[in-house]
Amino acid sequence: MNYGTLYGVGVGPGAPDLLTLRAVATLKRADVLALPRSSDYGASMAWRIIEPAVGKINGQERLFLTFPMSKEPARVRRAWDAAFVKIGERLESGKSVAFATEGDPSLYSTFGYLLREAPRRWPGIRIEVTPGVSSIAAVPAALGMPLADGLERIAIIPANYGVDDLAAILGAFDTTILMKIGSEMPRVVAALERAGLIDKAAYVAKATMPEQKIVTDLRSVRAERGDCFAMVVVARGERKGVLAGDVPPEAALTGVEPA
């Protein structure tokens, strides 16, 4: 069967001008834009990001797909089954479908499921992934603070799946990024206090969006529920690159034990 091409397009962290030239061209060219949203009644963040640069194009279909924010496999699978049917109808009729995904398609992205499932459902389908500016790039830019330099090591942890071993990770890595804070904020703040790193941490929500919020005293948001576009960055900054020159490469952290 000759399927249309499936594009996974990263649309960046939120500011419409952080779209890449390739993303704009791909989104304009596709027959169908697949636009995720978290409820049938809410707006699609991906559409909000791309509308200024892409606009409404004559003959192009905007296919809104609802994916509830949930960790329940059954609920998520139901939403995806419906999405697969709708996307499949378009691909099978030879139409190209561009799935617009916030941030970068390879990093905790909705598109990951589609990328894995597509070759099974539509054998031989052509898939193209357009990388985007991830929140991991946007947050340090907003803070004016490099994430890592020289010999520094980074750990990225989705906090909503538990932070029981956070103290150990904070000790073993120069920079720790906590994604998907959700209801874990009190435990994250407590772990940072215990590790003596509370003053090396910052909380950023909706980086690059008009609603961007930066909190450098995490004690003040201890009781807050982390926004779903939020992140906590902890940067020890003790081994800054070659230019710092104070710490020899031999000081590389050791002692990380396997599971």
Add this chain to the structure above:
Amino acid sequence: MNYGTLYGVGVGPGAPDLLTLRAVATLKRADVLALPRSSDYGASMAWRIIEPAVGKINGQERLFLTFPMSKEPARVRRAWDAAFVKIGERLESGKSVAFATEGDPSLYSTFGYLLREAPRRWPGIRIEVTPGVSSIAAVPAALGMPLADGLERIAIIPANYGVDDLAAILGAFDTTILMKIGSEMPRVVAALERAGLIDKAAYVAKATMPEQKIVTDLRSVRAERGDCFAMVVVARGERKGVLAGDVPPEAALTGVEPA
């Protein structure tokens, strides 16, 4: 003193159309483009990336700055001292300077040094960082493989500073990214073989550039020197997101010990 604005602009991993709209606008508007290169006689990769979209603009200065690839603090510092003087002359005369940096300015970027030093040298200076598509987004896109999903954890390690504890990290994280491979390739391959993860690893050099190279059998590049735009990605892929549904969140890896 009224300094010109200093921009740190991520120009993405190599393909000129992976520049963001904001990067293009900022680079076109600046009085001076600061363009790093690794030798006085070689081309600037940053200029090669931006030239198609930005072009040569009347009245805009292209200031090429040489930063040798070196881990010797004295050599790096000498190059930076010369660069600070040249950039400073422009900023002090009120000109805006856009420093174009490959990938993203916050991730192992040349711009990191400038970001740290600028407020000391030019008190009160206005600095704006434009995030870019990093190689961490470009490499998985080239591989068609998500980096992480759901509850998966990521470790990012600059391999050129030693991989003695790589086995432990491979055991404790779902996805491990080795940057700056350099001469460490033999030791990286040996560690992957010992961990039984050699078939879960891929090597990508110059992702998104015409010279892009993807190697999925790392045994075949065992003796190679890692290109400086190269990366090894190891993805266990055993705990794929909510949709996989096979692994409950309680299975989160534990046992990472502090340094």
